[in-house]
Amino acid sequence: MKALHTSDWHLGRTLGRRSRDTEFDAVLAEIIAIAETVQPDLIVHSGDLFDTYRPAHKDILRAMRCLDSLTRIAPTVVLGGNHDSPELFNLLGYMCTLRPEAEQGRLHFVHSRGDTEPGTVLDFDSRDGHERIRLAALPYVHPNRYLHLFPGFGTTAGAYAAGLRELQEQLFTRLSDGYDAGRDVLLFTAHQYVAGAEPANSERMWEVREPYATAADALPQVAYCALGHIHKPQSVGIGRRLAGYAGSPLQMDFGESEETKSVTVIEACPGRRTLTTPHTLHSGRRLAHFRGTLEELGASAAQYTGSYLKVLIHSDEPIPRLGERVADLVPDAVLVDVEEECAATRATVLTGADVSDDGQLDVTATFSSYLAEASTPGQNADEVVAAFADLLNTPDTELPHSPAEHLLAQAIATPWASTVHSKTETTP
Structure with a gap:
C-alpha cells in the first residue's frame, strides 16, 4: 500500500501585498506530477487547505481543480484545519455528491464545527485489492469550542490536551473494530500540535504552545500518523508510533526561509515496517535574509537570484538612497524590506x-x-x-x-x- 501525504497549502496566502498565485499553480502541478509517478492508493491532505475562512473564489477554484486531478489518481481525503471553514467544507462536500456515480466516494472533506463529535473512520481498498486501508481522521478542534465535547475536563489548556487524547483513543477503538491483521493497514491523520515538534515560526504562535500540545505517546499505534498544522516537514513520535508533518508546500513567510519543502510517500503493508520517503518540491520562490555590508551584498548577489529578500545593511555612517543602491546590487531578487543598522545613529x-x-x-x-x-x-x-x-x-x-x-x-x-x-x- 502506498499513500501520499501533503498538508498546509494555505491557498490565498500572500507575502505582504505580493500575490503568490503563480507559485501555488506551479507547486500544485508538481504535487500532481509526483502523485502520477508514485500512483498511491490513497492521498491524504492533513488540513489548512485555505489560508482564511473566506477564501477568494479563485482560490476555491484552484483547490478544486487540483483535488479533481488528484482524485483521478487515487481517493483523496481533505482534513479541516484551523484556517478552514466547516461551512465551506460542507459546501464542497455537497458538490462532490453531484459528481458522476463512478467518481462518488473519491473525494472526502472531513471537518468539525466543535459542537458535534469530530472525527471519522474511512475504508479504502488498495489498487490490487489485496489490502484494506483504514484511515481515522481527526480534524482541528478549536480550544475555544472544545467544551461542548469535553464538559467534564475543565477549562485549562491541559484539559484541552486531555480531551484530544480521549478523542484519539475513541477513534482508535473504532479503527480497530473488525481489524484484520493479515489485510488491514491502519492510518491516522490529525491537524494538531504534537509536543516536541519544531514550529516553523510562521504558524499562529498561540496555537502551537506546549500547554495545548498533544503528547507524542498519545498518538495511535498505527502504520503512520499523517499530521498537519506545523509548516516544517519533520518526523515525530515515540517508539512504534511513526508520525510526520508533511509541512507546507511553499515557504509561507521568512520564518520558513531555511526549509526544504516536500510531500511524503508512505509504503506499508500488514506485518512489515513502514517506509516513508520525502519528495522535494522545487516550485516556490526562496525566502532569504541578508545581513552585512553593501560590499558583502554585492559579492553574494548571485545566490539571491529569483528569491524574496529581506536586507539589513551594516554601516558606519548613514547611506543616502540605500534602497536604490541595494536594488542595483541584487536586480534579480524581489526586495521585500531594506533596513540599515548604522553605528553613527545607534542608540x-x-x-x-x-x-x-x-x-x-x-x-x-x-x-x-x-x-x-x-x-x-x-x-x-x-x-x-x-x-x-x-x-x-x-x-x-x-x-x-x-x-x-x-x-x-x-x-x-x-x-x-x-x-x-x-x-x-x-x-x-
Whole structure:
C-alpha cells in the first residue's frame, strides 16, 4: 500500500501585498506530477487547505481543480484545519455528491464545527485489492469550542490536551473494530500540535504552545500518523508510533526561509515496517535574509537570484538612497524590506557605569554629550540643553479632571437612593 501525504497549502496566502498565485499553480502541478509517478492508493491532505475562512473564489477554484486531478489518481481525503471553514467544507462536500456515480466516494472533506463529535473512520481498498486501508481522521478542534465535547475536563489548556487524547483513543477503538491483521493497514491523520515538534515560526504562535500540545505517546499505534498544522516537514513520535508533518508546500513567510519543502510517500503493508520517503518540491520562490555590508551584498548577489529578500545593511555612517543602491546590487531578487543598522545613529543604553558615586544620573550632562557627538552646533546645543534642563526642573502641575471624572466623583459622593413611588389607585 502506498499513500501520499501533503498538508498546509494555505491557498490565498500572500507575502505582504505580493500575490503568490503563480507559485501555488506551479507547486500544485508538481504535487500532481509526483502523485502520477508514485500512483498511491490513497492521498491524504492533513488540513489548512485555505489560508482564511473566506477564501477568494479563485482560490476555491484552484483547490478544486487540483483535488479533481488528484482524485483521478487515487481517493483523496481533505482534513479541516484551523484556517478552514466547516461551512465551506460542507459546501464542497455537497458538490462532490453531484459528481458522476463512478467518481462518488473519491473525494472526502472531513471537518468539525466543535459542537458535534469530530472525527471519522474511512475504508479504502488498495489498487490490487489485496489490502484494506483504514484511515481515522481527526480534524482541528478549536480550544475555544472544545467544551461542548469535553464538559467534564475543565477549562485549562491541559484539559484541552486531555480531551484530544480521549478523542484519539475513541477513534482508535473504532479503527480497530473488525481489524484484520493479515489485510488491514491502519492510518491516522490529525491537524494538531504534537509536543516536541519544531514550529516553523510562521504558524499562529498561540496555537502551537506546549500547554495545548498533544503528547507524542498519545498518538495511535498505527502504520503512520499523517499530521498537519506545523509548516516544517519533520518526523515525530515515540517508539512504534511513526508520525510526520508533511509541512507546507511553499515557504509561507521568512520564518520558513531555511526549509526544504516536500510531500511524503508512505509504503506499508500488514506485518512489515513502514517506509516513508520525502519528495522535494522545487516550485516556490526562496525566502532569504541578508545581513552585512553593501560590499558583502554585492559579492553574494548571485545566490539571491529569483528569491524574496529581506536586507539589513551594516554601516558606519548613514547611506543616502540605500534602497536604490541595494536594488542595483541584487536586480534579480524581489526586495521585500531594506533596513540599515548604522553605528553613527545607534542608540546607547545607559548602564551602571553612567551613574555617579552618589547613585544619581546627570541626565542633562548625558544629553549634552549626545548633542556634541551628533555634531550639533554649539549655540544650538546650548539652547536645546537649556530648554531640556528647564523642562526637567519644572514641577508637574496637576492636570484638570475630565468631565467623566467629575461626574464619577459626584456619583461617589452622593450615592443613588431609590424614590418612593406613589401608588395608583384604581376603582373596581
